[in-house]
Amino acid sequence: MAARGSRQAELTSAERLGVNEAEKTKAKRRRLGEVAVVFMFFLLAGTVFQQTNTSFVAQGAASGDAMFNAAMFPELIAWSLVVLGLLQLVAIFRPNATAAQGDEVAATGEPIDPEERRDSLRKALLCLAFFIVYVATIKLLGYHLMTPLFMVACYYILGTRNIPLAAVLAIGTSLFMSFVFEYWMNVILPVGIFGIGF
Amino acid sequence: MTFEPLLLGAELFFTPYTVLLVAAGCFLGLIIGVLPGLGPLMGIILLTPVALYLPPVAGMGMLIAIFVGGSCGGAVSAILLRIPGTPLAAATLLDGYPMAQAGRGPEAVGIAISASALGGLLGGLFLIFLSPMLARVALRFGPPEYFALTVLGLISITVVSRESTIKGLMVGAVGMLFSTIGMDLFASAYRFTFGLPQMLGGFHIVAMVVGLFALSEMFIQILQGGLSKRSKVELIRASWWAIVTTLKRWVNLIRSSLIGIFFGALPGAGGVIAAFASYAVAKSTDKKPESFGTGNPDGVIATESANNACCGGALIPTLALAIPGDATTAVLMGALILVGYFPGPEFFKNHLDVAGGIFIAYMVANVFLFILGIIFTPVFAAVLRLQKKHLIPIVTLLSVIGVFAIQGSTFDLWVMLAFGAIGFALRSFDYPLAPMVIGAVLGPICENNFRRSLIISGDDYGIFIDRPIAATVLVLSALAILFTIVPTRRLRFLKRGEAT
Numbered sequence: 001m002a003a004r005g006s007r008q009a010e011l012t013s014a015e016r017l018g019v020n021e022a023e024k025t026k027a028k029r030r031r032l033g034e035v036a037v038v039f040m041f042f043l044l045a046g047t048v049f050q051q052t053n054t055s056f057v058a059q060g061a062a063s064g065d066a067m068f069n070a071a072m073f074p075e076l077i078a079w080s081l082v083v084l085g086l087l088q089l090v091a092i093f094r095p096n097a098t099a100a101q102g103d104e105v106a107a108t109g110e111p112i113d114p115e116e117r118r119d120s121l122r123k124a125l126l127c128l129a130f131f132i133v134y135v136a137t138i139k140l141l142g143y144h145l146m147t148p149l150f151m152v153a154c155y156y157i158l159g160t161r162n163i164p165l166a167a168v169l170a171i172g173t174s175l176f177m178s179f180v181f182e183y184w185m186n187v188i189l190p191v192g193i194f195g196i197g198f
Numbered sequence: 199m200t201f202e203p204l205l206l207g208a209e210l211f212f213t214p215y216t217v218l219l220v221a222a223g224c225f226l227g228l229i230i231g232v233l234p235g236l237g238p239l240m241g242i243i244l245l246t247p248v249a250l251y252l253p254p255v256a257g258m259g260m261l262i263a264i265f266v267g268g269s270c271g272g273a274v275s276a277i278l279l280r281i282p283g284t285p286l287a288a289a290t291l292l293d294g295y296p297m298a299q300a301g302r303g304p305e306a307v308g309i310a311i312s313a314s315a316l317g318g319l320l321g322g323l324f325l326i327f328l329s330p331m332l333a334r335v336a337l338r339f340g341p342p343e344y345f346a347l348t349v350l351g352l353i354s355i356t357v358v359s360r361e362s363t364i365k366g367l368m369v370g371a372v373g374m375l376f377s378t379i380g381m382d383l384f385a386s387a388y389r390f391t392f393g394l395p396q397m398l399g400g401f402h403i404v405a406m407v408v409g410l411f412a413l414s415e416m417f418i419q420i421l422q423g424g425l426s427k428r429s430k431v432e433l434i435r436a437s438w439w440a441i442v443t444t445l446k447r448w449v450n451l452i453r454s455s456l457i458g459i460f461f462g463a464l465p466g467a468g469g470v471i472a473a474f475a476s477y478a479v480a481k482s483t484d485k486k487p488e489s490f491g492t493g494n495p496d497g498v499i500a501t502e503s504a505n506n507a508c509c510g511g512a513l514i515p516t517l518a519l520a521i522p523g524d525a526t527t528a529v530l531m532g533a534l535i536l537v538g539y540f541p542g543p544e545f546f547k548n549h550l551d552v553a554g555g556i557f558i559a560y561m562v563a564n565v566f567l568f569i570l571g572i573i574f575t576p577v578f579a580a581v582l583r584l585q586k587k588h589l590i591p592i593v594t595l596l597s598v599i600g601v602f603a604i605q606g607s608t609f610d611l612w613v614m615l616a617f618g619a620i621g622f623a624l625r626s627f628d629y630p631l632a633p634m635v636i637g638a639v640l641g642p643i644c645e646n647n648f649r650r651s652l653i654i655s656g657d658d659y660g661i662f663i664d665r666p667i668a669a670t671v672l673v674l675s676a677l678a679i680l681f682t683i684v685p686t687r688r689l690r691f692l693k694r695g696e697a698t
Contacts, residue, residue: 061387066652070382124420158587185251
């Protein structure tokens with residue numbers, strides 16, 4: 001009985017070690033992400049300095065007084081960004097920095113099941129892919145052709161498995177938006193190579 | 199002078215078209231506010247492209263009505279579902295939900311709507327009387343004072359934001375950097391255009407904001423799951439008599455509204471702080487403080503009157519000084535600039551009729567809030583049953599068409615997509631997004647006044663210290679940053695004390 005108890009205690013501590021390890025990995029990954037974001041800010045500041053030393057110089061707008069020095073203000077901000085970025089790096093590597101985040105939670109406040117999280121990520125990426133295709137082709141193929149297709153795809157990916165219902169919703173929304181923007185606001189929506197428009 | 203803007207604005211406002219648009223804006227705002235995850239900011243962002251095609255007062259009136267309706271709508275879901283539709287209603291559920299649990303849901307919703315409308319009207323009175331006065335004072339300001347004010351505006355919002363101050367300042371600086379893209383009006387030089395003709399005018403603020411907030415939010419909503427979840431909510435009908443209950447508690451109503459106006463006018467503070475502060479004050483001054491949190495109508499009155507009065511307060515510095523207090527007023531200010539009017543003292547001097555039209559629109563929106571809010575409560579409760587899987591594609595489509603409609607450019611759609619990715623990445627690492635919008639809106643004003651100051655002084659930076667108002671405001675900005683460091687140290691000290 002006592003042996004079983006100690007075995008259980010061993011298992012529990014081993015499990016606990018595993019959890020700690022997982023948390024540590026998560027915190028490390030998070031910290032790496034934080035650093036990557038700060039470097040994106042540095043990259044932006046670097047782009048400012050690169051531009052002010054090339055394009056601005058070529059235009060004669062990188063020096064002189066406040067009237068003619070178009071680089072003055074962007075460089076000031078870029079330097080602030082560098083200083084703030086360094087401060088942020090210090091904050092990230094501070095020993096008691098709270099790098100780890102808690103479990104992701106759903107809108108309801110309940111933790112998200114890992115399987116559900118994977119499924120949600122797949123859906124989000126699929127929607128994003130369709131969105132990119134939609135934006136890339138809307139001018140070429142036109143609003144009235146691409147919008148219902150994009151909408152049906154989105155409805156389907158997000159869980160509306162009833163295709164006729166998804167089609168009705170997609171066409172209805174697309175026509176309503178077209179009515180508001182084309183008729184009411186006189187906006188010319190892309191007609192595409194087939195010239196479909198109202 | 200006090201009533202002059204109203205008399206002039208009445209001519210612009212009182213057309214059936216404008217009144218109808220304000221009513222529609224209020225209704226839409228309520229619906230958007232009710233839906234968890236959306237809010238007044240999202241409503242304003244999505245409808246800004248529509249507003250740009252309308253007459254100025256009608257367009258701005260519609261957006262302000264969305265602001266008013268959206269600030270109240272969140273209370274319905276907070277009371278009925280215990281899920282605040284917007285963060286503004288987070289404090290409302292403390293007493294609203296227990297009231298609903300006790301079968302007093304219709305009364306709670308009615309009180310929330312009445313208190314919001316009355317608080318909003320009180321905020322409107324302050325807006326009407328204070329903003330022209332403030333604008334008159336600001337007429338004496340020169341470029342150094344304006345530069346200092348824009349710096350303070352940006353710093354305040356980053357300092358008060360929930361996330362890290364450094365992160366907020368970084369994001370604000372990036373917003374300012376993005377605002378420098380395009381033609382420099384002083385030196386007639388092209389900045390950061392990379393040879394692309396589409397970049398000559400810079401990134402369009404609407405494409406930026408829609409991407410940052412709407413697209414990233416849709417992505418996050420999908421990731422959060424629960425796409426087919428349907429809330430079980432009872433279709434209730436709010437009572438007209440709730441206004442009597444609210445008016446009977448007039449001391450709490452007026453006190454909370456004043457707190458809301460104060461926090462609204464303070465850059466960076468906003469409705470959430472106002473709602474919790476007024477709740478705390480109402481609780482501490484009540485004869486039975488223990489009844490708060492168990493379904494006390496005073497709790498609902500305090501939070502809802504404060505967060506809607508806050509709208510009026512927030513519009514005061516936005517219109518009079520061109521200093522928006524948060525992301526929502528920054529987008530409203532951006533919309534006003536896009537329809538052709540630059541806020542600030544000159545706005546009151548040269549376009550008093552438009553300012554007056556906006557004041558009236560704000561007041562009328564609050565009246566509509568009460569009428570439409572009470573009539574359509576069952577509709578708002580029904581909206582809560584909407585599934586996310588049906589809503590997300592519609593919001594995404596509205597984002598796309600709205601952004602495309604501004605200039606008929608697919609380049610703007612790519613900008614929106616890029617900012618969606620930026621918004622998502624920043625939110626994933628707890629960077630606040632609001633400072634980027636404030637930075638982008640304040641950037642041109644800040645640079646313009648910075649360089650004009652230096653031109654006046656012959657490149658002598660001493661001009662910012664020699665002028666007392668500019669120096670005081672800049673010192674205040676420095677103190678605001680220092681204040682955020684001090685509590686951290688104190689906190690660390692306390693933690694060390696606890697450990698020992």
